[in-house]
Amino acid sequence: MWCHRLSHLQSSLQNLLRRGVTCWAFQQPNFKSLFPLAIHWHHTASESLGCAWQQHEDHFELQYANTVMRFDYVWLRDHCRSASCYNSKTHQRSLDTASVDLCIKPKTVHLDETTLCLTWPDGHVTKYDLDWLVRNSYEGQKQKVIQPRIFWNAEIYQRAQVPSVDFQSFLETNEGLKNFLQNFLLYGIAFVENVPPTQEHTEKLAERISLIRETIYGRMWYFTSDFSRGDTAYTKLALDRHTDTTYFQEPCGIQVFHCLKHEGTGGRTLLVDGFYAAEQVLQKAPEQFELLTKVPLKHEYIENFGECHNHMIGVGPVLNIYPWNKELYLIRYNNYDRAVINTVPYDVVHRWYAAHRTLTVELRRPENEFWVKLKPGRVLFIDNWRVLHGRESFTGYRQLCGCYLTRDDVLNTARLLGLQA
Numbered sequence: 001m002w003c004h005r006l007s008h009l010q011s012s013l014q015n016l017l018r019r020g021v022t023c024w025a026f027q028q029p030n031f032k033s034l035f036p037l038a039i040h041w042h043h044t045a046s047e048s049l050g051c052a053w054q055q056h057e058d059h060f061e062l063q064y065a066n067t068v069m070r071f072d073y074v075w076l077r078d079h080c081r082s083a084s085c086y087n088s089k090t091h092q093r094s095l096d097t098a099s100v101d102l103c104i105k106p107k108t109v110h111l112d113e114t115t116l117c118l119t120w121p122d123g124h125v126t127k128y129d130l131d132w133l134v135r136n137s138y139e140g141q142k143q144k145v146i147q148p149r150i151f152w153n154a155e156i157y158q159r160a161q162v163p164s165v166d167f168q169s170f171l172e173t174n175e176g177l178k179n180f181l182q183n184f185l186l187y188g189i190a191f192v193e194n195v196p197p198t199q200e201h202t203e204k205l206a207e208r209i210s211l212i213r214e215t216i217y218g219r220m221w222y223f224t225s226d227f228s229r230g231d232t233a234y235t236k237l238a239l240d241r242h243t244d245t246t247y248f249q250e251p252c253g254i255q256v257f258h259c260l261k262h263e264g265t266g267g268r269t270l271l272v273d274g275f276y277a278a279e280q281v282l283q284k285a286p287e288q289f290e291l292l293t294k295v296p297l298k299h300e301y302i303e304n305f306g307e308c309h310n311h312m313i314g315v316g317p318v319l320n321i322y323p324w325n326k327e328l329y330l331i332r333y334n335n336y337d338r339a340v341i342n343t344v345p346y347d348v349v350h351r352w353y354a355a356h357r358t359l360t361v362e363l364r365r366p367e368n369e370f371w372v373k374l375k376p377g378r379v380l381f382i383d384n385w386r387v388l389h390g391r392e393s394f395t396g397y398r399q400l401c402g403c404y405l406t407r408d409d410v411l412n413t414a415r416l417l418g419l420q421a
């Protein structure tokens, strides 16, 4: 993050220098003194605050709070928060963006310590709070980490001694719920203890944080090794680490597991932080990481079992990153359900297999494996966009219940409790 910020600032600086603005003192790494005042800038009355602006042919440049921001003029007009352009009760835009002249420029500019005031050719006035501009500008966004997360291997997770939340406090207090969600957002897994071992109580838990995502497996599902569905999950066999529902266009966000009964041996659950492994790939072989973000793959679920007839296809790369800041947000990894690869030519396929191997090696390092035995009363929530799960083979009667949750609604709950999500 640090290096990224630095290089970004350096390139802003270079751009400015290229345009002939002089008199910069560059005292790396003291960011406060990175952008002292330049000769051709318009300043506010109080120069010590260091805010200044410059109007260019195709953009408006603003320096404030140690940030040099560059704004497109249409963007500035489009984001006007005046009562006629924006409804602050509904937080919706009233302005018809298509009515804005694409060559628009402000007629006059006024800047003081807190506010930028633009008057447009038709007389309309837009006032921006400078802090709002920092928070919402591209340059301001680039400086902040979107989602705080702790990537883990077994040792990191165990050392963190992440506390489980009690059923009662999860259901009845905002504090319990918030603690739970905070852990879940940081690590991608979280446990609730002392849950009565029934499907109804598990459902209550799920509904406290989200909407249940109904799928071809039902709303709440309940499964044993009876092979009632056409999938290995419904057997006693071991399952290697994977994420679920890779064959959906949008894989399920969260998976909830509650083991209601197990009379037998084996059956431990394996958890692996996919983002930790991907991060290792990025460090060791960046070009392979990139390939895993680029090659689109199909995953498929074909079922013709009794009454169940399904054919699901999901397309997307193994690693999904936001194009604007390269932050990883979803890993799609299921070697069982991966379909025929026919989206890229043979030479790319070969490089893709090598990259997939590198990732698999990281995912399979014993030190990255966290094993738990699920027990009645202990409910596990897994971020299915980040953490892979698997299971050991088992003997005897084993009953699991659970459900999938919609990710947007879990994050919604977290934000309403004041968490960054």
Ligand SMILES: C[N+](C)(C)CCCC[C@H](N)C(=O)O
Binding pocket: 217, 221, 223, 231, 232, 233, 242, 243, 244, 245, 246, 334, 336, 337
């Ligand atoms: C959880 N539950 C037993 C309902 C479904 C299991 C789905 C298994 C599928 N191979 C996948 O990985 O998506």
Ligand SMILES: O=C(O)CCC(=O)C(=O)O
Binding pocket: 233, 239, 244, 269, 389, 390, 391, 400
């Ligand atoms: O049986 C288990 O512990 C998990 C099986 C599985 O991967 C699943 O249901 O998604």
Ligand SMILES: [Fe+2]
Binding pocket: 233, 242, 243, 244, 389
């Ligand atoms: Fe699974």
